[in-house]
Amino acid sequence: MPSLYPGSDILQNTFGGSFQPKNNGATPLQARTDLYPAYSMVDDAKSKAHKLSAEAAREFDAASKKAQEKTGHIELYSNQYFAACTFGGLMACGLTHTAVTPLDLVKTRRQIDSKLYKGNFQAWGHILRHEGVPGIFTGWSPTFFGYMAQGAMKYGFYEYFKKKYSDLAGPEIAHKYKTGLYLSASASAEFLADLALCPLEAIKVRMQGSIPSPYKGTLDGFRQITAKEGWAGLYKGLYPLWGRQIPYTMMKFASFETIVEMMYDRLPGHKSDYSKAAQTGVSFVAGYAAGILCAIVSHPADVMVSKLNAYRKPGEGMGAVTSRIYKDIGFKGLWNGLPVRIVMIGTLTGLQWMIYDYFKVFMGFPTTGGAAPPAEKPAQHT
Numbered sequence: 358m359p360s361l362y363p364g365s366d367i368l369q370n371t372f373g374g375s376f377q378p379k380n381n382g383a384t385p386l387q388a389r390t391d392l393y394p395a396y397s398m399v400d401d402a403k404s405k406a407h408k409l410s411a412e413a414a415r416e417f418d419a420a421s422k423k424a425q426e427k428t429g430h431i432e433l434y435s436n437q438y439f440a441a442c443t444f445g446g447l448m449a450c451g452l453t454h455t456a457v458t459p460l461d462l463v464k465t466r467r468q469i470d471s472k473l474y475k476g477n478f479q480a481w482g483h484i485l486r487h488e489g490v491p492g493i494f495t496g497w498s499p500t501f502f503g504y505m506a507q508g509a510m511k512y513g514f515y516e517y518f519k520k521k522y523s524d525l526a527g528p529e530i531a532h533k534y535k536t537g538l539y540l541s542a543s544a545s546a547e548f549l550a551d552l553a554l555c556p557l558e559a560i561k562v563r564m565q566g567s568i569p570s571p572y573k574g575t576l577d578g579f580r581q582i583t584a585k586e587g588w589a590g591l592y593k594g595l596y597p598l599w600g601r602q603i604p605y606t607m608m609k610f611a612s613f614e615t616i617v618e619m620m621y622d623r624l625p626g627h628k629s630d631y632s633k634a635a636q637t638g639v640s641f642v643a644g645y646a647a648g649i650l651c652a653i654v655s656h657p658a659d660v661m662v663s664k665l666n667a668y669r670k671p672g673e674g675m676g677a678v679t680s681r682i683y684k685d686i687g688f689k690g691l692w693n694g695l696p697v698r699i700v701m702i703g704t705l706t707g708l709q710w711m712i713y714d715y716f717k718v719f720m721g722f723p724t725t726g727g728a729a730p731p732a733e734k735p736a737q738h739t
Contacts, residue, residue, distance in 0.1 A: 414634070421719045431720065434520045438722070443513030445716035449709040450508020455501040456708075459493045460701040464694045465565040468663040471686075471693045488569075496565040498575045503557025507550045512713060514546035515610060536611055543610035547603045555598050556591035562663055594665050596675055601658030608651045609706055616643040617726030628727040636724045641711040643726070648706025652699045657691035659698065 431437045454461075463480040466473055474480035484492045519542040523531040531538055560578035564570040572578035582590045620639050621628045628636065664682045686693070714724040 442516040443509045446512025447509035449712040451505030453708045454504035458497045467694045469566045496561040499557040499561040507554035510550035518542035518545045539611040543606045547606035597661045605655035612647040614726045621727040633718045640714040641707045644710030645707030648703035652702035
């Protein structure tokens, strides 16, 4: 097809030698053929990523189907359901808390001694030079076992208490005061979960707060503490642990459920319109946002837990040691290490909810949050 515009040869013949094209190269808006190979590589990478994603989804669905065939159909809110949620919580918390041990290590040491390091990166560099790579993961063992037990009880009991309190209140009241329901169920669950966490948290804080670590591992920590202080030594930080973990978990679950509901309210369509992968993506985003709130609410108590396990004298009362520590660090000291804890807890909480809801999807359960309001009762005509 002939061009609608005159070429350079026609213009040359028409205007004579005065016409000289300024640029024989490509115009700014013309496609650059030299970049075609790069576009092709990007398209190939996208195509491969889509294929891998589709293959992973098929493998996940196949494994999920096999697991559900072995367990049989599990009714929602049955004992099997609560047991499955318990296992999901175990997986979610144990792995994630262990993964962020380097963050937790620096946070704990800076809470105990704010002058020890100038910053987080400087701290990690110092630990690597003087303690090696194993030093960066000091306390991983009590962290792993402690938060596996805590996560199992926290998620399992939360699902149980949420259902139990909802049944006691009735569907209409439970929906109207759902935030109160989330708060009470999560507080009850955390109260029990901390009984399992406290001994291992005490060992972890002492391992991380002392340089070098006084224990070779979790079992050695158990033996040394119980030999010197009895079993009470493992629980001397229980009250401040409750003070940290119960508000933390109340914020974690209530804000997560609320944020998930708000997200689905603002997204087009309904929750059921979205794929399971998209729903777990919502879980991660809502979990990360909830984790930031959790970190802020519980941080002063977290500082106290670190200080108490490191500095509490044998036989010293809770009120006396708390007053002594506060006198030493002041109100400002209660917020020492908050930025690194926000990053740590935000990441932790987002990953925990994503893993937990992925497990629920794997078992054929609905993801957490975004529940519809109870159906209205039909009007009675007289």
